[in-house]
Amino acid sequence: MIEIAPSILSANFARLADDANAAIRGGARVLHVDVMDGHFVPNLTVGPPVVASLRKAVDIPQDCHLMIENPDEYIPAFVDAGASWISVHQEACRHLNRTLELIRSHGARVRVAINPATPVQTLGEVLDLVDHVLVMTVNPGFGGQRFIPGTLEKIRKLATMRTAKGLNFRIEIDGGVSLETVGASVRAGAEILVAGSHVFGRGDPGRNVEALQRAAEEALLQRA
Numbered sequence: 001m002i003e004i005a006p007s008i009l010s011a012n013f014a015r016l017a018d019d020a021n022a023a024i025r026g027g028a029r030v031l032h033v034d035v036m037d038g039h040f041v042p043n044l045t046v047g048p049p050v051v052a053s054l055r056k057a058v059d060i061p062q063d064c065h066l067m068i069e070n071p072d073e074y075i076p077a078f079v080d081a082g083a084s085w086i087s088v089h090q091e092a093c094r095h096l097n098r099t100l101e102l103i104r105s106h107g108a109r110v111r112v113a114i115n116p117a118t119p120v121q122t123l124g125e126v127l128d129l130v131d132h133v134l135v136m137t138v139n140p141g142f143g144g145q146r147f148i149p150g151t152l153e154k155i156r157k158l159a160t161m162r163t164a165k166g167l168n169f170r171i172e173i174d175g176g177v178s179l180e181t182v183g184a185s186v187r188a189g190a191e192i193l194v195a196g197s198h199v200f201g202r203g204d205p206g207r208n209v210e211a212l213q214r215a216a217e218e219a220l221l222q223r224a
């Protein structure tokens with residue numbers, strides 16, 4: 001099953017709940033929340049208070065993408081605020097195994113993210129600990145960037161590793177997802193597609209989610 005995860009980074013922060021609910025009316029079942037600290041990535045965004053407010057205003061799970069240094073220090077606060085899925089970057093975790101176990105121990109779904117320059121093989125020893133792997137298809141930090149085509153090969157490699165190891169984590173991509181890139185991504189093996197500017201940067205968010213979902217499902221038929 002394919003899921004579109006709208007990223008609120010490109011929403012209007014003055015009417016976040018309205019934008020999020022518009023995307024939900026189009027079929028979104030998870031909301032992607034980009035957390036940036038100005039150190040791991042050169043940008044700043046939101047923290048647990050925004051997650052807590054959104055939790056009261058929307059009915060779907062929040063997927064917190066932590067693009068921050070020292071994520072262990074903040075994981076409990078994000079889960080307490082209402083994050084149901086947490087992803088941390090392999091590049092930000094000195095003790096990745098410990099961090100993934102920490103997320104699990106707080107009851108959230110465990111995800112690990114990798115930047116475009118990070119080989120998928122660096123996750124070989126933790127794939128059995130995660131529910132999802134998030135392949136960044138742009139360099140993290142900003143919305144509206146161009147999809148990096150070389151990342152498609154990483155998606156294919158991950159799918160092969162999953163079969164070889166008999167695991168069932170899901171493969172998620174983030175960055176540059178649009179009607180132009182969704183087909184190749186799904187055919188390569190992407191199952192959860194994070195989209196920011198393509199959902200919130202143009203027209204009605206609900207219709208944009210629907211269009212992406214349709215394009216992804218057509219590509220899925222081609223893959224099968």
Ligand code: DX5
Nearest residue numbers: 007140141144175176196197
């Ligand atoms: C970038 C963020 C993305 C961002 C994607 O660092 O992780 O989630 O919102 O934005 P688009 O879809 O515009 O590339």
Ligand code: ZN
Nearest residue numbers: 034065174194
């Ligand atoms: Zn993200």
